[in-house]
Amino acid sequence: MAKYSFQLNGRPVSVESWDPAQPLLYVLRNTLGLHGPKFGCGLAQCGACTVLIEGKATRSCVTPIRQAAGRAVTTLEGLGTPEKPDAVQAAFIAEQAAQCGYCTNGMIMSAKSLLNQTPKPNIEQVKQGLAGNLCRCGTHTRIVRAVLRVANA
Amino acid sequence: METHSSVSRRDLLKTGGAIIVSFALGAALPKRSAAQNAGATSDLGKPLDVHEVDSFLAFHGDGSVTIYTSHVDVGTGLRAAMPQMAAEELGIPFERVTLIEGDTAITPNHGGTGGSTGIPQGAVAVRQAAATARQAFLNLGAEQLKRQASELTVIDGQVRPVAGGAGIDIGTLIGGRRLALKVDPKAPLKDPTRYSLVGKPQPRPDVPGKCTGRNAYCPGFFYPRHAERQSDPPAGHWGEAFVRG
Numbered sequence: 001m002a003k004y005s006f007q008l009n010g011r012p013v014s015v016e017s018w019d020p021a022q023p024l025l026y027v028l029r030n031t032l033g034l035h036g037p038k039f040g041c042g043l044a045q046c047g048a049c050t051v052l053i054e055g056k057a058t059r060s061c062v063t064p065i066r067q068a069a070g071r072a073v074t075t076l077e078g079l080g081t082p083e084k085p086d087a088v089q090a091a092f093i094a095e096q097a098a099q100c101g102y103c104t105n106g107m108i109m110s111a112k113s114l115l116n117q118t119p120k121p122n123i124e125q126v127k128q129g130l131a132g133n134l135c136r137c138g139t140h141t142r143i144v145r146a147v148l149r150v151a152n153a
Numbered sequence: 154m155e156t157h158s159s160v161s162r163r164d165l166l167k168t169g170g171a172i173i174v175s176f177a178l179g180a181a182l183p184k185r186s187a188a189q190n191a192g193a194t195s196d197l198g199k200p201l202d203v204h205e206v207d208s209f210l211a212f213h214g215d216g217s218v219t220i221y222t223s224h225v226d227v228g229t230g231l232r233a234a235m236p237q238m239a240a241e242e243l244g245i246p247f248e249r250v251t252l253i254e255g256d257t258a259i260t261p262n263h264g265g266t267g268g269s270t271g272i273p274q275g276a277v278a279v280r281q282a283a284a285t286a287r288q289a290f291l292n293l294g295a296e297q298l299k300r301q302a303s304e305l306t307v308i309d310g311q312v313r314p315v316a317g318g319a320g321i322d323i324g325t326l327i328g329g330r331r332l333a334l335k336v337d338p339k340a341p342l343k344d345p346t347r348y349s350l351v352g353k354p355q356p357r358p359d360v361p362g363k364c365t366g367r368n369a370y371c372p373g374f375f376y377p378r379h380a381e382r383q384s385d386p387p388a389g390h391w392g393e394a395f396v397r398g
Contacts, residue, residue, distance in 0.1 A: 036366025
C-alpha cells in the first residue's frame with residue numbers, strides 16, 4: 001500500500017492508503033481520528049470539510065490524499081483549544097457565532113484563509129470570502145461579526 | 154499516525170449487548186417510552202412523573218441544584234436558557250445549576266426536542282416546578298426563621314426576610330432531601346420586572362467546543378463497530394457510507 005507523508009497541525013504524519021484518490025477528509029477523520037473537518041455534501045459545495053493546505057482554504061472532501069502529500073495541512077484542532085483558542089476561534093466564541101456548529105469548522109477555516117490573504121477585509125469581502133460556506137441555522141450575521149471582530153482588532 | 158484503541162467486538166457485545174437489545178424493544182413497542190407511569194422511579198431512586206417537583210429538580214446540601222429534562226440542546230441554547238429560567242425562579246445563582254438532558258431513564262419525559270418546544274414547553278415546565286419549590290422554601294424558611302412566609306423572599310440561594318436580617322441557605326433547608334411535592338400549576342411566578350438573569354445573554358457552554366473541533370457529534374462516536382467495512386471498497390467508489398466518525 002502506498003504511503004503518504006505530510007505535515008498535520010505542525011507535526012509530521014504518515015498514512016497508508018490503497019487509493020491515491022482517497023479524499024483527504026476520510027484520512028483525517030477515519031485514519032487520523034480528527035473531528036474538526038466535517039462531511040457535509042462530499043461535493044465541495046457546502047464547505048463543512050474545509051482545511052488549510054499551505055494556509056489556503058481547501059475542500060478536503062474532494063482533495064485526493066496524493067495532493068496533500070508533502071504539504072502542510074491545518075485543521076480546526078490545529079488552531080487552538082477551548083482553553084486557548086486562536087484569534088478567529090476566540091472571536092467566534094465571543095460572538096457566539098455557532099448554533100448546531102456543523103458549518104463552524106468551514107466558516108473558521110475559510111475566515112482564516114481570507115484573513116491570511118486580506119488581513120483587514122471589509123464586510124463585503126468577508127461575505128464574499130465565506131460565500132462558499134453554507135449554514136442552515138442562520139448564524140450568518142454573527143459569523144460575519146466574528147470575522148470583522150478579528151479584522152478590526 | 155494515531156492508532157485506535159482496540160475494544161474488541163466481543164468485549165463490546167458482552168458489556169453493551171443488553172443496552173442494544175433494550176433499544177430494539179423500545180423501538181418495537183413505542184408505548185414503552187410513554188409508559189413512564191406515575192409511580193415510576195429511576196435508577197437514582199428519583200421519581201420520573203411529570204407531576205412531581207423532584208422529577209425535575211434535585212437540591213443538594215452545598216446549595217447547588219440539578220435540573221432533569223427530556224428536552225435536549227441541539228445548538229439552540231437550551232443548556233444556557235433552561236438553567237437561567239430555573240435559577241431565576243428559584244433565587245439560586247446560575248453557577249450552581251447543572252442540567253441533565255435527554256436521558257429519560259433519569260429525567261421526566263416531558264417531551265422531546267423539536268418544533269421550538271424547548272423553551273415554551275420544556276423550560277416552562279421546569280420553571281413551574283421551580284416556582285413550586287420556591288413556595289416550599291418560603292414555607293420551610295418561615296418555620297425555621299419564625300416569620301410569616303409572606304415576609305420572606307429567596308435570593309442568592311437563601312431564604313431571607315424582605316425587611317433584612319438573618320437568612321437560611323437552601324442547602325441547609327432542604328439539601329439532599331426530596332421535596333415530595335406535586336408541581337403546583339398555580340404556584341406564583343416571579344414578577345418579570347424583578348428578573349436579574351432572564352433577559353441577559355448567557356454564553357452557551359457548547360460553543361467553545363464547536364469552534365475548536367472538540368464537540369462530539371453523533372457521527373463522531375466510533376463504537377460499536379458492527380458496521381465497519383470488512384474489506385476496502387473498489388477504487389474510485391468512495392461513498393459517504395464509508396465515512397466513519
